[in-house]
Amino acid sequence: MAKARIVVIGSGIAGLSTAAAASENFEITVVEAEIQGGYHSSGRSATIFQKNFETGLISRMSVISENFFLNPANGYEQVAAPLHRLLVAKSEEKHLLDAYLTRWSDSLPWLRVISNQEIAERFPILNNDYAHAILDDDCLNLDIHNLLDGHRRKIRTNGGVVLNNYRLTDIQMQGREWQLRFANGELLTADIVVNAAGAWADQIAELAGVQKIGIQPKRRTALLIDPNQDSRNWSTIYKLTNDLYIKPEGSLLMVSPMDEHDSPPTDAQPEMMDVAITVERFEELTTMSVERPTRTWAGLRSFVSDRNPVIGYGNPERNFFWVAAFGGSGILTSPCYSEVAAKLLQDRTVPEHWNIDLHELSPERLQND
Numbered sequence: 001m002a003k004a005r006i007v008v009i010g011s012g013i014a015g016l017s018t019a020a021a022a023s024e025n026f027e028i029t030v031v032e033a034e035i036q037g038g039y040h041s042s043g044r045s046a047t048i049f050q051k052n053f054e055t056g057l058i059s060r061m062s063v064i065s066e067n068f069f070l071n072p073a074n075g076y077e078q079v080a081a082p083l084h085r086l087l088v089a090k091s092e093e094k095h096l097l098d099a100y101l102t103r104w105s106d107s108l109p110w111l112r113v114i115s116n117q118e119i120a121e122r123f124p125i126l127n128n129d130y131a132h133a134i135l136d137d138d139c140l141n142l143d144i145h146n147l148l149d150g151h152r153r154k155i156r157t158n159g160g161v162v163l164n165n166y167r168l169t170d171i172q173m174q175g176r177e178w179q180l181r182f183a184n185g186e187l188l189t190a191d192i193v194v195n196a197a198g199a200w201a202d203q204i205a206e207l208a209g210v211q212k213i214g215i216q217p218k219r220r221t222a223l224l225i226d227p228n229q230d231s232r233n234w235s236t237i238y239k240l241t242n243d244l245y246i247k248p249e250g251s252l253l254m255v256s257p258m259d260e261h262d263s264p265p266t267d268a269q270p271e272m273m274d275v276a277i278t279v280e281r282f283e284e285l286t287t288m289s290v291e292r293p294t295r296t297w298a299g300l301r302s303f304v305s306d307r308n309p310v311i312g313y314g315n316p317e318r319n320f321f322w323v324a325a326f327g328g329s330g331i332l333t334s335p336c337y338s339e340v341a342a343k344l345l346q347d348r349t350v351p352e353h354w355n356i357d358l359h360e361l362s363p364e365r366l367q368n369d
Contacts (some may be wrong), residue, residue: 007029009031011031023155032166037148047141047142048236049139058327065336077150081143082140085235086122088136108136110136150312163295168204168207170206177191196324205320220258222254225288225290225293227253232248252294257276257277
Protein backbone atom coordinates (compact mmCIF):
# COMPACT_ATOMS: atom_id res chain seq x y z
CA MET A 1 0.00 0.00 0.00
CA ALA A 2 1.37 3.41 -0.96
CA LYS A 3 2.29 5.72 1.89
CA ALA A 4 0.46 9.02 2.28
CA ARG A 5 2.50 11.93 0.95
CA ILE A 6 3.49 14.72 3.33
CA VAL A 7 5.11 18.02 2.41
CA VAL A 8 6.68 19.67 5.44
CA ILE A 9 7.09 23.44 5.06
CA GLY A 10 10.18 24.59 6.95
CA SER A 11 13.43 22.79 7.75
CA GLY A 12 14.26 24.25 11.12
CA ILE A 13 14.21 21.98 14.15
CA ALA A 14 10.39 21.70 14.17
CA GLY A 15 10.12 20.67 10.54
CA LEU A 16 13.10 18.31 10.41
CA SER A 17 12.42 16.57 13.73
CA THR A 18 8.76 15.99 12.81
CA ALA A 19 9.68 14.81 9.32
CA ALA A 20 12.26 12.39 10.73
CA ALA A 21 9.81 11.00 13.29
CA ALA A 22 7.14 10.50 10.61
CA SER A 23 9.43 9.26 7.84
CA GLU A 24 8.92 5.54 8.45
CA ASN A 25 5.18 5.79 7.87
CA PHE A 26 4.85 8.56 5.29
CA GLU A 27 6.45 9.66 2.04
CA ILE A 28 8.23 12.81 3.19
CA THR A 29 9.31 15.93 1.31
CA VAL A 30 10.68 18.84 3.33
CA VAL A 31 10.82 22.24 1.64
CA GLU A 32 12.84 25.21 2.87
CA ALA A 33 12.58 28.78 1.54
CA GLU A 34 16.21 29.62 2.40
CA ILE A 35 19.39 28.13 0.93
CA GLN A 36 19.95 26.30 4.22
CA GLY A 37 17.69 25.03 6.97
CA GLY A 38 17.53 26.42 10.51
CA TYR A 39 18.54 29.87 9.34
CA HIS A 40 16.09 32.13 11.19
CA SER A 41 15.60 30.59 14.65
CA SER A 42 17.14 27.15 15.16
CA GLY A 43 20.59 28.27 14.06
CA ARG A 44 20.53 31.40 16.24
CA SER A 45 19.62 29.75 19.53
CA ALA A 46 21.59 29.31 22.74
CA THR A 47 20.78 25.54 22.57
CA ILE A 48 20.55 25.05 26.34
CA PHE A 49 18.56 22.10 27.67
CA GLN A 50 16.94 22.67 31.05
CA LYS A 51 14.04 20.94 32.75
CA ASN A 52 12.17 23.96 34.03
CA PHE A 53 10.47 26.32 31.63
CA GLU A 54 7.78 28.96 31.60
CA THR A 55 4.81 26.59 31.24
CA GLY A 56 4.22 23.23 32.86
CA LEU A 57 3.56 21.61 29.49
CA ILE A 58 6.94 22.66 28.12
CA SER A 59 8.69 21.48 31.28
CA ARG A 60 7.07 18.04 30.94
CA MET A 61 8.04 17.85 27.28
CA SER A 62 11.66 18.73 28.09
CA VAL A 63 11.88 15.94 30.69
CA ILE A 64 10.52 13.44 28.14
CA SER A 65 13.08 14.67 25.59
CA GLU A 66 16.16 14.23 27.78
CA ASN A 67 16.77 10.54 27.06
CA PHE A 68 17.06 11.16 23.32
CA PHE A 69 19.73 13.80 23.87
CA LEU A 70 21.72 11.56 26.21
CA ASN A 71 21.24 8.42 24.09
CA PRO A 72 20.69 9.50 20.48
CA ALA A 73 19.28 6.96 18.05
CA ASN A 74 21.33 5.18 15.40
CA GLY A 75 22.40 7.59 12.68
CA TYR A 76 22.87 10.51 15.08
CA GLU A 77 26.20 11.74 16.36
CA GLN A 78 26.61 13.01 19.92
CA VAL A 79 24.17 15.88 20.40
CA ALA A 80 24.66 16.88 24.04
CA ALA A 81 27.35 17.73 26.58
CA PRO A 82 27.01 18.58 30.30
CA LEU A 83 26.26 22.21 31.14
CA HIS A 84 26.27 23.84 34.59
CA ARG A 85 23.99 26.80 35.15
CA LEU A 86 24.29 29.43 37.88
CA LEU A 87 21.27 31.55 38.75
CA VAL A 88 22.61 34.65 40.49
CA ALA A 89 21.20 37.52 42.54
CA LYS A 90 22.33 40.49 44.58
CA SER A 91 21.66 40.63 48.33
CA GLU A 92 18.63 42.88 47.78
CA GLU A 93 17.33 40.32 45.25
CA LYS A 94 17.66 37.27 47.50
CA HIS A 95 13.88 36.97 47.63
CA LEU A 96 14.06 35.95 43.96
CA LEU A 97 16.44 33.13 44.85
CA ASP A 98 14.16 31.96 47.66
CA ALA A 99 11.11 32.08 45.38
CA TYR A 100 12.93 30.09 42.71
CA LEU A 101 13.85 27.38 45.19
CA THR A 102 10.30 27.26 46.52
CA ARG A 103 8.90 26.79 43.04
CA TRP A 104 11.39 24.29 41.64
CA SER A 105 13.12 22.34 44.46
CA ASP A 106 10.57 19.51 44.54
CA SER A 107 10.86 18.78 40.81
CA LEU A 108 14.57 19.66 40.59
CA PRO A 109 15.96 18.25 43.87
CA TRP A 110 19.59 18.64 42.75
CA LEU A 111 19.40 22.45 42.96
CA ARG A 112 21.69 23.84 45.66
CA VAL A 113 22.83 27.20 46.95
CA ILE A 114 26.61 27.57 46.60
CA SER A 115 29.23 29.58 48.47
CA ASN A 116 30.90 32.78 47.30
CA GLN A 117 34.10 30.83 46.78
CA GLU A 118 32.40 28.34 44.48
CA ILE A 119 30.69 31.16 42.60
CA ALA A 120 34.10 32.73 41.94
CA GLU A 121 35.56 29.41 40.82
CA ARG A 122 32.72 28.79 38.40
CA PHE A 123 32.58 32.31 36.95
CA PRO A 124 35.68 34.32 37.92
CA ILE A 125 34.60 37.66 36.42
CA LEU A 126 31.29 37.90 38.30
CA ASN A 127 30.78 41.18 40.14
CA ASN A 128 31.02 40.62 43.92
CA ASP A 129 27.65 42.32 44.35
CA TYR A 130 26.11 39.08 43.08
CA ALA A 131 26.68 37.18 46.30
CA HIS A 132 23.90 34.61 46.00
CA ALA A 133 23.68 31.75 43.51
CA ILE A 134 21.84 28.51 42.82
CA LEU A 135 23.67 25.78 40.94
CA ASP A 136 21.68 23.69 38.46
CA ASP A 137 24.14 21.04 37.30
CA ASP A 138 21.66 18.88 35.40
CA CYS A 139 21.51 20.88 32.16
CA LEU A 140 22.88 20.13 28.70
CA ASN A 141 24.54 22.06 25.91
CA LEU A 142 22.92 20.83 22.70
CA ASP A 143 24.67 20.58 19.34
CA ILE A 144 22.03 21.87 16.96
CA HIS A 145 24.11 21.13 13.87
CA ASN A 146 24.57 17.45 14.74
CA LEU A 147 20.90 17.26 15.66
CA LEU A 148 19.67 18.71 12.36
CA ASP A 149 22.16 16.59 10.38
CA GLY A 150 20.90 13.47 12.13
CA HIS A 151 17.30 14.29 11.24
CA ARG A 152 18.26 14.86 7.59
CA ARG A 153 20.05 11.49 7.47
CA LYS A 154 17.04 9.69 8.93
CA ILE A 155 14.66 11.34 6.46
CA ARG A 156 16.86 10.36 3.51
CA THR A 157 17.47 6.85 4.83
CA ASN A 158 13.71 6.34 4.88
CA GLY A 159 13.33 7.60 1.31
CA GLY A 160 12.43 11.22 1.99
CA VAL A 161 13.97 14.36 0.49
CA VAL A 162 14.92 17.80 1.83
CA LEU A 163 14.74 20.63 -0.73
CA ASN A 164 16.33 24.03 -0.05
CA ASN A 165 15.57 27.28 -1.89
CA TYR A 166 11.90 26.30 -2.31
CA ARG A 167 9.93 29.44 -1.47
CA LEU A 168 6.20 28.75 -1.47
CA THR A 169 4.05 31.12 -3.54
CA ASP A 170 0.71 29.29 -3.72
CA ILE A 171 -1.03 26.35 -2.11
CA GLN A 172 -4.46 25.08 -3.08
CA MET A 173 -6.61 21.97 -2.79
CA GLN A 174 -7.27 20.28 -6.10
CA GLY A 175 -9.63 17.38 -5.56
CA ARG A 176 -8.21 15.44 -2.63
CA GLU A 177 -4.63 16.66 -2.83
CA TRP A 178 -2.68 19.81 -2.15
CA GLN A 179 -0.86 21.52 -4.95
CA LEU A 180 2.09 23.63 -3.84
CA ARG A 181 3.79 26.06 -6.22
CA PHE A 182 7.18 27.62 -5.62
CA ALA A 183 9.08 30.67 -6.79
CA ASN A 184 11.54 28.44 -8.67
CA GLY A 185 8.69 27.18 -10.89
CA GLU A 186 8.39 23.74 -9.26
CA LEU A 187 5.07 22.10 -8.39
CA LEU A 188 4.64 19.52 -5.63
CA THR A 189 1.55 17.58 -4.59
CA ALA A 190 0.72 16.16 -1.18
CA ASP A 191 -1.99 14.43 0.81
CA ILE A 192 -1.04 16.32 3.97
CA VAL A 193 0.77 19.62 4.50
CA VAL A 194 2.74 20.07 7.73
CA ASN A 195 3.13 23.75 8.59
CA ALA A 196 6.47 24.11 10.41
CA ALA A 197 7.25 27.54 9.00
CA GLY A 198 8.10 29.22 12.30
CA ALA A 199 7.46 32.96 12.23
CA TRP A 200 5.79 32.55 8.80
CA ALA A 201 3.33 29.86 9.94
CA ASP A 202 0.25 32.11 9.86
CA GLN A 203 1.20 33.33 6.38
CA ILE A 204 1.32 29.72 5.18
CA ALA A 205 -2.09 29.05 6.72
CA GLU A 206 -3.53 32.10 4.98
CA LEU A 207 -2.16 30.90 1.64
CA ALA A 208 -3.85 27.54 2.23
CA GLY A 209 -7.16 29.07 3.29
CA VAL A 210 -6.81 27.68 6.83
CA GLN A 211 -7.72 29.72 9.92
CA LYS A 212 -4.68 31.35 11.51
CA ILE A 213 -3.66 30.87 15.14
CA GLY A 214 -2.26 34.29 16.00
CA ILE A 215 1.48 33.68 15.75
CA GLN A 216 3.55 36.58 17.11
CA PRO A 217 7.28 36.51 16.33
CA LYS A 218 9.46 38.22 18.92
CA ARG A 219 13.01 39.40 18.30
CA ARG A 220 15.77 38.39 20.75
CA THR A 221 19.21 39.99 20.79
CA ALA A 222 22.51 38.16 21.24
CA LEU A 223 26.19 38.99 21.01
CA LEU A 224 29.63 37.49 21.54
CA ILE A 225 32.17 39.06 23.89
CA ASP A 226 35.83 38.09 24.22
CA PRO A 227 36.73 37.75 27.92
CA ASN A 228 40.45 37.74 27.08
CA GLN A 229 40.97 34.61 29.16
CA ASP A 230 40.13 30.92 28.96
CA SER A 231 36.40 30.67 29.69
CA ARG A 232 35.71 27.22 28.25
CA ASN A 233 35.08 25.62 31.65
CA TRP A 234 33.04 28.45 33.14
CA SER A 235 29.42 27.94 34.11
CA THR A 236 26.53 29.53 32.26
CA ILE A 237 25.09 32.49 34.16
CA TYR A 238 21.43 33.53 34.45
CA LYS A 239 20.30 36.59 36.37
CA LEU A 240 17.31 35.76 38.53
CA THR A 241 15.82 39.06 37.36
CA ASN A 242 15.49 37.33 33.94
CA ASP A 243 17.16 40.12 31.99
CA LEU A 244 20.56 38.60 31.08
CA TYR A 245 22.33 35.31 30.54
CA ILE A 246 25.94 34.54 29.66
CA LYS A 247 26.96 31.25 28.09
CA PRO A 248 30.55 30.22 27.25
CA GLU A 249 30.89 29.45 23.54
CA GLY A 250 34.40 28.18 22.85
CA SER A 251 36.78 30.97 23.87
CA LEU A 252 34.01 33.61 23.79
CA LEU A 253 30.93 34.45 25.84
CA MET A 254 27.47 34.50 24.31
CA VAL A 255 25.36 37.18 25.99
CA SER A 256 21.64 37.93 25.66
CA PRO A 257 19.35 40.37 27.50
CA MET A 258 16.51 37.83 27.17
CA ASP A 259 14.50 40.50 25.38
CA GLU A 260 11.25 40.06 23.45
CA HIS A 261 10.27 42.66 20.86
CA ASP A 262 7.27 42.14 18.60
CA SER A 263 8.45 41.67 15.04
CA PRO A 264 7.04 40.78 11.65
CA PRO A 265 8.35 37.54 10.10
CA THR A 266 11.73 38.67 8.79
CA ASP A 267 15.47 38.09 8.75
CA ALA A 268 15.88 39.61 12.22
CA GLN A 269 18.74 42.01 12.86
CA PRO A 270 19.88 43.46 16.20
CA GLU A 271 18.91 47.01 17.11
CA MET A 272 21.77 49.26 18.25
CA MET A 273 19.88 50.23 21.41
CA ASP A 274 19.36 46.58 22.38
CA VAL A 275 23.06 45.84 21.85
CA ALA A 276 23.97 48.83 24.04
CA ILE A 277 21.60 47.65 26.78
CA THR A 278 23.11 44.17 26.62
CA VAL A 279 26.65 45.51 26.99
CA GLU A 280 25.56 47.75 29.89
CA ARG A 281 23.98 44.83 31.74
CA PHE A 282 27.01 42.63 31.06
CA GLU A 283 29.37 45.25 32.49
CA GLU A 284 27.13 45.64 35.56
CA LEU A 285 27.09 41.88 36.15
CA THR A 286 30.82 41.33 35.64
CA THR A 287 34.16 43.00 36.32
CA MET A 288 34.79 43.54 32.61
CA SER A 289 34.59 46.60 30.38
CA VAL A 290 33.60 45.99 26.78
CA GLU A 291 35.03 48.13 24.00
CA ARG A 292 32.94 46.40 21.33
CA PRO A 293 31.31 42.98 20.92
CA THR A 294 32.97 40.44 18.66
CA ARG A 295 29.66 39.76 16.92
CA THR A 296 26.00 40.73 17.24
CA TRP A 297 22.85 39.09 15.89
CA ALA A 298 19.15 38.59 16.55
CA GLY A 299 16.71 35.72 16.12
CA LEU A 300 12.96 35.25 16.16
CA ARG A 301 11.05 33.26 18.76
CA SER A 302 7.38 32.80 17.89
CA PHE A 303 4.49 32.52 20.36
CA VAL A 304 0.73 32.27 20.51
CA SER A 305 -1.38 33.84 23.25
CA ASP A 306 -0.94 31.11 25.90
CA ARG A 307 2.76 30.57 25.05
CA ASN A 308 2.29 26.82 24.52
CA PRO A 309 3.20 25.12 21.24
CA VAL A 310 0.65 24.30 18.56
CA ILE A 311 0.58 20.72 17.24
CA GLY A 312 -2.27 19.06 15.40
CA TYR A 313 -4.66 19.14 12.45
CA GLY A 314 -6.00 22.62 11.82
CA ASN A 315 -8.85 22.08 9.38
CA PRO A 316 -11.96 19.88 9.14
CA GLU A 317 -10.47 17.89 6.26
CA ARG A 318 -7.57 16.87 8.54
CA ASN A 319 -4.92 17.45 5.90
CA PHE A 320 -3.29 20.64 7.21
CA PHE A 321 -1.15 19.99 10.28
CA TRP A 322 0.48 22.57 12.57
CA VAL A 323 3.89 22.20 14.24
CA ALA A 324 4.55 25.75 15.38
CA ALA A 325 4.82 28.40 18.11
CA PHE A 326 7.59 26.90 20.22
CA GLY A 327 8.96 30.19 21.49
CA GLY A 328 12.39 29.40 22.91
CA SER A 329 11.67 25.71 23.53
CA GLY A 330 11.72 24.29 20.01
CA ILE A 331 15.09 22.58 20.30
CA LEU A 332 14.98 21.31 23.87
CA THR A 333 11.52 19.70 23.50
CA SER A 334 11.92 18.44 19.93
CA PRO A 335 12.33 14.71 20.67
CA CYS A 336 9.01 14.76 22.52
CA TYR A 337 6.86 16.92 20.26
CA SER A 338 8.12 15.30 17.06
CA GLU A 339 6.92 11.93 18.36
CA VAL A 340 3.62 13.50 19.43
CA ALA A 341 3.22 14.97 15.94
CA ALA A 342 4.10 11.67 14.23
CA LYS A 343 1.45 9.86 16.28
CA LEU A 344 -1.22 12.51 15.70
CA LEU A 345 -0.53 12.46 11.97
CA GLN A 346 -1.54 8.79 12.10
CA ASP A 347 -4.50 9.50 14.43
CA ARG A 348 -2.77 7.58 17.20
CA THR A 349 -2.68 8.49 20.90
CA VAL A 350 0.38 9.52 22.89
CA PRO A 351 1.58 7.44 25.87
CA GLU A 352 -0.57 8.13 28.91
CA HIS A 353 2.44 8.33 31.24
CA TRP A 354 3.69 11.36 29.29
CA ASN A 355 0.88 13.31 30.98
CA ILE A 356 0.30 15.54 27.95
CA ASP A 357 -3.14 17.05 27.50
CA LEU A 358 -3.52 17.26 23.73
CA HIS A 359 -6.00 20.13 24.05
CA GLU A 360 -3.10 22.23 25.38
CA LEU A 361 -1.40 21.67 22.00
CA SER A 362 -4.38 21.67 19.64
CA PRO A 363 -4.81 24.57 17.20
CA GLU A 364 -8.55 24.40 17.95
CA ARG A 365 -7.95 26.08 21.34
CA LEU A 366 -6.85 29.19 19.43
CA GLN A 367 -9.03 29.00 16.36
CA ASN A 368 -12.19 28.89 18.49
CA ASP A 369 -11.32 32.03 20.48
